[in-house]
Amino acid sequence: MQITLIGTGNLGTNLYEALRRAGHDVAQLPGRSFATSDVKGELVIIAVKDDALPDVANRLKDCDMLVVHTAGSIPMEVIPCRRRGVFYPMQTFSKNQLVDFTNIPLFLETEQAGDIKVLESLASTLSHNIYHLDGEGRRRLHLAAVFVCNFANHCYALGAEVLKEINIPFDVMLPLIDETASKVHNLSPREAQTGPAVRMDRNVISRQEAMLDGRTKDIYHLMSESIHDLKI
Amino acid sequence: MQITLIGTGNLGTNLYEALRRAGHDVAQLPGRSFATSDVKGELVIIAVKDDALPDVANRLKDCDMLVVHTAGSIPMEVIPCRRRGVFYPMQTFSKNQLVDFTNIPLFLETEQAGDIKVLESLASTLSHNIYHLDGEGRRRLHLAAVFVCNFANHCYALGAEVLKEINIPFDVMLPLIDETASKVHNLSPREAQTGPAVRMDRNVISRQEAMLDGRTKDIYHLMSESIHDLKI
Numbered sequence: 119m120q121i122t123l124i125g126t127g128n129l130g131t132n133l134y135e136a137l138r139r140a141g142h143d144v145a146q147l148p149g150r151s152f153a154t155s156d157v158k159g160e161l162v163i164i165a166v167k168d169d170a171l172p173d174v175a176n177r178l179k180d181c182d183m184l185v186v187h188t189a190g191s192i193p194m195e196v197i198p199c200r201r202r203g204v205f206y207p208m209q210t211f212s213k214n215q216l217v218d219f220t221n222i223p224l225f226l227e228t229e230q231a232g233d234i235k236v237l238e239s240l241a242s243t244l245s246h247n248i249y250h251l252d253g254e255g256r257r258r259l260h261l262a263a264v265f266v267c268n269f270a271n272h273c274y275a276l277g278a279e280v281l282k283e284i285n286i287p288f289d290v291m292l293p294l295i296d297e298t299a300s301k302v303h304n305l306s307p308r309e310a311q312t313g314p315a316v317r318m319d320r321n322v323i324s325r326q327e328a329m330l331d332g333r334t335k336d337i338y339h340l341m342s343e344s345i346h347d348l349k350i
Numbered sequence: 351m352q353i354t355l356i357g358t359g360n361l362g363t364n365l366y367e368a369l370r371r372a373g374h375d376v377a378q379l380p381g382r383s384f385a386t387s388d389v390k391g392e393l394v395i396i397a398v399k400d401d402a403l404p405d406v407a408n409r410l411k412d413c414d415m416l417v418v419h420t421a422g423s424i425p426m427e428v429i430p431c432r433r434r435g436v437f438y439p440m441q442t443f444s445k446n447q448l449v450d451f452t453n454i455p456l457f458l459e460t461e462q463a464g465d466i467k468v469l470e471s472l473a474s475t476l477s478h479n480i481y482h483l484d485g486e487g488r489r490r491l492h493l494a495a496v497f498v499c500n501f502a503n504h505c506y507a508l509g510a511e512v513l514k515e516i517n518i519p520f521d522v523m524l525p526l527i528d529e530t531a532s533k534v535h536n537l538s539p540r541e542a543q544t545g546p547a548v549r550m551d552r553n554v555i556s557r558q559e560a561m562l563d564g565r566t567k568d569i570y571h572l573m574s575e576s577i578h579d580l581k582i
Contacts, residue, residue, distance in 0.1 A: 128544060167549060167551070168546070168549075168551050168553065168554055169549075169551055169553065191546070191554045191557060191558065208522070208523075208525075208526055209525060209526055209529055210526060210529055210530055210533065210542075210544045210545075211544065212533065212537065212541075212542065212544065214537070215533060215536060215537065217529060221525040222525055223522050223525065247522070247525070249518075249522070251516075251518075255516045255518070257557070257561070258512055258513075258515055258516045258561065259513070259516065259518060260554075260558075261512050261558045261561055261562075262509040262510070262512040262513045262518075262523065263509070263523070263526055263545075264509075264545055264546065264547075264558060264570075265505045265506070265508045265509035265512065266505055266506050266509035266523045266526055266527050266530070267526050267527070267529075267530045267544070267545065268543065268544065268545035268546075268547060268548070268573075268577065269505040269508075269569075269570075269573045269577075270502040270505040270506065270527070270530055271530050271533075271534070271539055271542055271543055271544075272539070272543065272547075272573055272576060272577050272580070273497045273498055273501040273502040273505060274497070274498050274502065274534050274539035274542075275538075275539035275540050275543065275577075275580055276497045276501075276576070276580075277494040277495070277496075277497035277498035277539075278494070278538065278539050278540075279580075280490055280493050280494040280497065281490075281491070281494045283490055284487045284490045284491065286481075286483075286487075286491060286494075288534070288538065288539075290440070290455050290479070290481070291440075291494065291495070291498045292534070292535060293440075293441060293453040293454055293455065293479070294440055294441055294442060294495055294498055294499050295498050295499070295502070295531050295534060296531055297441055297442055297449060297499075298442055298498070298499045298502055298503050298531070299527050299528055299530070299531035301442065301444065301447060301503075302503070302506050302520070302524070302527060303524060304447055305444065305446070305447065306507075306510065306520065307503050307504070307506035307507035307509075307510050307520075308507050308510075309444075310442075310444065310503055310506075311500065311503055311504065311507065312360060312442045312443065312444065312499070312500065312503075313442075313495075313496055313499065313500035314400070314423070314496065314500075315496075315500060315504075316500070317399065317400075317401075319399070319400050319401055321400065321401065322400055322423045322492075325423065325489070326423070326492075326493045326496060329489070329490065329493055330493075333572060333575060333576050333579070334576065336572055337501075337569070337572050337573065337576060338496075338501075340565060340568055340569050340572065341500075341501045341504055341569065343565060344504060344508070344565050344566065344569060345500065345501075345504045345507075347565070348504070348507055348508075348511075
């Protein structure tokens, strides 16, 4: 497929590589400064930061090809074109770590019923996890993704801050991090939970809280209470 | 080595299997109701819940073999024996998912300098990640483990709650969960962070907060602020 990909950030970089490897003819343009005369092909994919998306979408208002964005939390309607849609790959992308798209769930939506075939055809060249989801569903899906990815990663970051105080390298946590991720392939997260909060071991909880201060202490407290609330 | 293992919970079950597979002669006793006359061998390992540990340790006060516990947050001194120590495997254990000990970091401490060799000798039959750490260090290490394991898993659980509302199976999150864990093998958690909070995308943040209520909303708010604080 002949595709114009707008965006050169974390997602743009990863998507460009994946599309090229799948054999597509991709022209990649920078989100900030592309010329609309360079926008060509059957499909335009906008992969820019959410706050740059309305401006980029508006510059494409005269496009008659299918124009899609890639954002979890933004409605399709941000694109002012008749043929519009969403191609949301739910994954965490970094420029310096290219990911394999094969297992990435791709969530598709289009305004015109006929256009969903175009997105499905493209998606099937990248991944075998393809779903249809409307804007309201995608908005909630993205919220769930923030919890399991961004917030879980921040828990790693807060753990790393604690480790700095005792000069233990973060690598020592990797078997625990990997097993925690691996367990939820076989158990629900509620079934998989262990540790002082789910046991409501008040001695350990209060001694651990006492080692923290400020916002991290508040996070420890809320997370421990929330774990106990969700206990099976 | 001839070992008495006291405890039949998540850790006890996993440790028993790992010790047996490594060729040790292990007698496993229940923490609640063992007879001290059944405690035999060169080493006693107590693997019971933190709040049951003082009682079990006190029942072993007349033991002249090396007695160790397995708890991250409890000082060695809870054991009233001359030959005492700690053998802390930092991992999340569930009875229904046995883990491979090979990569699990084992943190060792003993009262008597000579006894550390006994624990090292045992540890080396299970894992190649062996560390010496005193009680104060272990207490902080365990706090870090609570963040990267229990709290990260709770982020999975909160994501699962959001997904229930849109009837999407939790399995769809597994590639994202796995990639989030995989990234911190190559990047620090701060470098690996993505999403609306690290971008301080206030539009998405406020719309996501509005989908939540109660304690989960408070967690979302604090985590987002904390991510931005730690931003590189």
